Amino acid sequence: MIKLDYRDNRPIYEQIKEELKKLIISGAMKTEEKIPSVRELAASLAINPNTIQRAYRELEVEGLIYSQRAKGYFVAPMSAAYSEERIKEKIEILKSALMELHYLKVEKEEITKIVCEIYEKGVAK
Amino acid sequence: MIKLDYRDNRPIYEQIKEELKKLIISGAMKTEEKIPSVRELAASLAINPNTIQRAYRELEVEGLIYSQRAKGYFVAPMSAAYSEERIKEKIEILKSALMELHYLKVEKEEITKIVCEIYEKGVAK
Amino acid sequence: MIKLDYRDNRPIYEQIKEELKKLIISGAMKTEEKIPSVRELAASLAINPNTIQRAYRELEVEGLIYSQRAKGYFVAPMSAAYSEERIKEKIEILKSALMELHYLKVEKEEITKIVCEIYEKGVAK
Amino acid sequence: MIKLDYRDNRPIYEQIKEELKKLIISGAMKTEEKIPSVRELAASLAINPNTIQRAYRELEVEGLIYSQRAKGYFVAPMSAAYSEERIKEKIEILKSALMELHYLKVEKEEITKIVCEIYEKGVAK
DNA sequence: GTGGTCTAGACCACC
DNA sequence: GTGGTCTAGACCACT
Numbered sequence: 001m002i003k004l005d006y007r008d009n010r011p012i013y014e015q016i017k018e019e020l021k022k023l024i025i026s027g028a029m030k031t032e033e034k035i036p037s038v039r040e041l042a043a044s045l046a047i048n049p050n051t052i053q054r055a056y057r058e059l060e061v062e063g064l065i066y067s068q069r070a071k072g073y074f075v076a077p078m079s080a081a082y083s084e085e086r087i088k089e090k091i092e093i094l095k096s097a098l099m100e101l102h103y104l105k106v107e108k109e110e111i112t113k114i115v116c117e118i119y120e121k122g123v124a125k
Numbered sequence: 126m127i128k129l130d131y132r133d134n135r136p137i138y139e140q141i142k143e144e145l146k147k148l149i150i151s152g153a154m155k156t157e158e159k160i161p162s163v164r165e166l167a168a169s170l171a172i173n174p175n176t177i178q179r180a181y182r183e184l185e186v187e188g189l190i191y192s193q194r195a196k197g198y199f200v201a202p203m204s205a206a207y208s209e210e211r212i213k214e215k216i217e218i219l220k221s222a223l224m225e226l227h228y229l230k231v232e233k234e235e236i237t238k239i240v241c242e243i244y245e246k247g248v249a250k
Numbered sequence: 251m252i253k254l255d256y257r258d259n260r261p262i263y264e265q266i267k268e269e270l271k272k273l274i275i276s277g278a279m280k281t282e283e284k285i286p287s288v289r290e291l292a293a294s295l296a297i298n299p300n301t302i303q304r305a306y307r308e309l310e311v312e313g314l315i316y317s318q319r320a321k322g323y324f325v326a327p328m329s330a331a332y333s334e335e336r337i338k339e340k341i342e343i344l345k346s347a348l349m350e351l352h353y354l355k356v357e358k359e360e361i362t363k364i365v366c367e368i369y370e371k372g373v374a375k
Numbered sequence: 376m377i378k379l380d381y382r383d384n385r386p387i388y389e390q391i392k393e394e395l396k397k398l399i400i401s402g403a404m405k406t407e408e409k410i411p412s413v414r415e416l417a418a419s420l421a422i423n424p425n426t427i428q429r430a431y432r433e434l435e436v437e438g439l440i441y442s443q444r445a446k447g448y449f450v451a452p453m454s455a456a457y458s459e460e461r462i463k464e465k466i467e468i469l470k471s472a473l474m475e476l477h478y479l480k481v482e483k484e485e486i487t488k489i490v491c492e493i494y495e496k497g498v499a500k
Numbered sequence: 501g502t503g504g505t506c507t508a509g510a511c512c513a514c515c
Numbered sequence: 516g517t518g519g520t521c522t523a524g525a526c527c528a529c530t
Contacts, residue, residue, distance in 0.1 A: 011520060018224070025228040037502060048522045053504080061436075070502045070529040081310040081317070087229050091239070094222045097215045098243045099143065103150040104212050108244045114216070115240065118223045119233045185456040192456070268474065275478040337479050340472045341489070347469045348493045349393070353400040354462050358494045364466070365490065368473045369483045386505060412517060423507045428519080445514040445517045502529080510522080 001036075004045060012047065016055040024064050024075055025086075035065060035073040126161075129170060137172060141180040149189050149200055150211075160190060160198040251286075254295060262297060266305040274314050274325055275336075285315060285323040376411075379420060387422065391430040399439050399450055400461075410440060410448040 002019045004012060023029045035041075038056060042049040056073055059065045066076050101111065127144045129137060148154045163181060167174040181198055184190045190198050226236065252269045254262060273279045288306060292299040306323055309315045315323050351361065377394045379387060398404045410416075413431060417424040431448055434440045442448050476486065 013520085021225070022228050025225060026230065038504095039502080050523090051521065054520095056503090067503060068530095069504080072502060077313060079310050079313075079316065081307040083229065085307070085311055087226065087231060090222045090226050090229070091231075093218065094226070094236075095239060095243065097219045097222065098240060100146070100150060101212065101215050101219070102243055103147050104208060104215070105151065106212060106216075108240065111219075111240055111244075112237070114220060115223060115233065115236055118220065118227055119236075182456040182460070185454050186460055188452060188454075191454065271475070272478050275475065276480065333479060337476065337481060340476050340479070341481075343468065344472045344476065344486075345489060345493065347465045347472065348490060350396070350400065351462065351465050351469070352493055353397050354458065354465070355401065356462060356466075358490065361469075361490055361494075362487070364470060365473060365483065365486055368470065368477055369486075388505085413519095414517080425508090426506065429505095431518090442518060444519080447517060503527105504529105505525100505527080507525080508523090510520100512518105512520080514517080514519105 002041070002045065004047075013051050013055040013058070016045075016052065017059055020055070020059060021064060024078075029075050031075055031077045033075045035075065037072050127166070127170065129172075138176050138180040138183070141166075141170075141177065142183055145180070145184060146189060149203075154200050156200055156202045158200045160200065162197050252291070252295065254297075263301050263305040263308070266291075266295075266302065267309055270305070270309060271314060274328075279325050281325055281327045283325045285325065287322050377416070377420065379422075388426050388430040388433070391420075391427065392434055395430070395434060396437075396439060399453075404450050406450055406452045408450045410450065412447050 002016060004015055008015060020029075020035070029035075035056070036044070038049050038052045041047075042052045045052075056065065056067070060067055060073070064076055065073050067073050098111065126148075127141060129140055133140060145154075145160070154160075160181075161169070163174050163177045167177045170177075181190065181192070185192055185198070189201055191201050192198050223236065251273075252266060254265055258265060270279075270285070279285075285306075286294070288299050288302045292302045295302075306315065306317070310317055310323070314326055316326050317323050348361065377391060379390055383390060395404075395410070404410075410431070411419070413424050413427045416422075417427045420427075431440065431442070435442055435448070439451055440448050441451050473486065
């Protein structure tokens with residue numbers, strides 16, 4: 001379900017966050033669906049529970065999942081309306097970053113390169 | 126120095142912010158240089174001083190300008206090192222937004238369109 | 251059912267959101283009850299349907315109502331347990347905001363004034 | 376500089392966060408001022424460095440402090456403009472929470488009690 | 501059994 | 516020496 005790459009420079013908890021985010025946002029995991037428990041996922045990835053805990057906590061702060069004491073973590077409700085809101089929001093962030101990079105004289109080619117990387121390989125760098 | 130477009134959907138203070146940001150980040154305005162006073166700019170653009178005040182205040186929060194009581198607003202110091210840092214930061218924000226938009230199934234063409242708009246016309250939409 | 255105040259500074263969609271929120275949370279509208287359709291409410295209030303749409307969409311994101319394609323919007327289920335939980339949550343938010351305002355040296359009188367306004371007139375400012 | 380209360384139900388990292396937040400927001404600690412290093416504070420409070428690390432990290436996410444690798448943590452710049460923005464923002468959050476609590480039929484006396492507790496004892500509950 | 505917190509101790513990259 | 520990450524292991528409160 002989740003693959004880790006130890007050669008990757010990014011910390012493990014970041015990789016877990018990204019993978020889960022992908023599954024949730026793309027709709028592969030459904031609303032209110034239970035996520036593997038901290039210990040369970042830690043065992044299956046052969047990793048320390050604290051690392052999973054951190055990934056889960058940060059996703060909770062971002063509002064993608066929520067926790068119920070003694071029950072587990074679950075995918076937070078995401079209505080269709082919510083998706084649209086999120087897209088608009090991210091587009092705004094994108095535009096703002098692009099404009100600033102333009103002012104900072106970053107070449108268009110460099111931007112295009114990043115866009116292609118992400119849309120082809122799935123991850124950048 | 127600053128041009129407003131009343132047909133633009135964006136609020137006036139946003140347009141002013143963007144224009145000033147452009148001038149400061151691209152280096153057209155130098156460090157410690159004085160910015161037109163609130164009243165002065167308001168008069169020359171024929172708009173309400175409160176609007177200018179809001180634009181300036183938000184730029185101050187973003188750290189691009191700073192105010193000195195009874196003297197006016199000035200361009201905040203930005204070293205070359207600072208520029209590089211800012212580029213890296215914005216690239217990270219860009220990547221993060223792009224990945225999420227990818228998960229949300231926004232087409233690559235739509236992204237490319239936005240990139241081109243900004244790099245050709247200078248503003249998006 | 252819903253009253254608008256055009257002298258109010260808040261945008262129309264905000265006013266509609268608040269009014270509906272009031273009706274739903276206080277229990278005046280029951281669970282699963284149908285809400286007036288976008289066009290219907292727009293006509294009865296003599297305003298643009300897009301404004302209603304926005305208010306409804308945001309209420310959907312907040313989880314207070316839900317939409318069924320081609321059927322309309324309905325009040326989302328809210329158990330008594332849910333109410334208690336929501337109260338606790340809002341109390342926490344209240345405390346956190348109060349403490350920060352205290353640190354920021356906002357006078358107690360100013361706070362009390364806001365509390366009274368809301369509990370007497372129903373709305374603040 | 377920071378006092379912990381082990382009888383308090385709140386986790387230690389929360390208490391540290393609150394204390395630092397108080398010092399920073401009220402202006403007792405100045406912009407760009409260095410904060411005790413993770414290990415240093417841990418030693419002086421006789422507490423595990425990981426606990427301090429967590430408190431600092433969360434304050435960094437909230438934008439109150441920032442970190443420089445191999446240098447330490449510092450108080451983030453807070454202009455006067457920023458303070459005003461922050462007060463306005465918190466007042467809005469306060470109003471919104473109050474209105475919802477009103478709809479939920481929470482008595483005014485209960486609210487007043489909380490306000491007094493915070494403004495007199497400094498902490499609630 | 502689950503999330504949540506905390507400790508002790510370790511290693512890394514950076515300056 | 517500093518922040519940042521990770522591990523191993525422990526205890527608590529809750530259901």
